Amino acid sequence: MSAKDILWRLIDNDIPLSDDDFRTYLVKDGIITEEDLKVWNEAVKKVKEAYKNLTATHTAVKLLNESLNLLNSINPKKPFPPDTKVRFEEVKQNIKKVIEELEK
Numbered sequence: 001m002s003a004k005d006i007l008w009r010l011i012d013n014d015i016p017l018s019d020d021d022f023r024t025y026l027v028k029d030g031i032i033t034e035e036d037l038k039v040w041n042e043a044v045k046k047v048k049e050a051y052k053n054l055t056a057t058h059t060a061v062k063l064l065n066e067s068l069n070l071l072n073s074i075n076p077k078k079p080f081p082p083d084t085k086v087r088f089e090e091v092k093q094n095i096k097k098v099i100e101e102l103e104k
Helices: 003-026 034-052 057-072 082-102
Strands: none
Touching: 003 034, 003 082, 034 057, 057 082
8 A cells, every 4th residue: 555545544534533532532531631632633734744745755754753753642641442542553553654655
């Protein structure tokens, strides 16, 4: 799968599913804070910017690395529910895959 395809799947499927988790109950249940939600939103914005800048590989990789660093900085107050954890980790893994594809 190409970097563009993986990024599109992230934007079209994986991120919205995790976003629903974050907004629907993680903040309400106190698993993440509003600050974590802001970090999540910033990371998502960088992924979307990377998609728009795919032709500028260096810029896209930089944005994706920044996004990954932001996602890694999110520290839940309690463990994520299993399904949420799987989706969140999948977002991070797919970002890593895109970075690897772009650096080839």
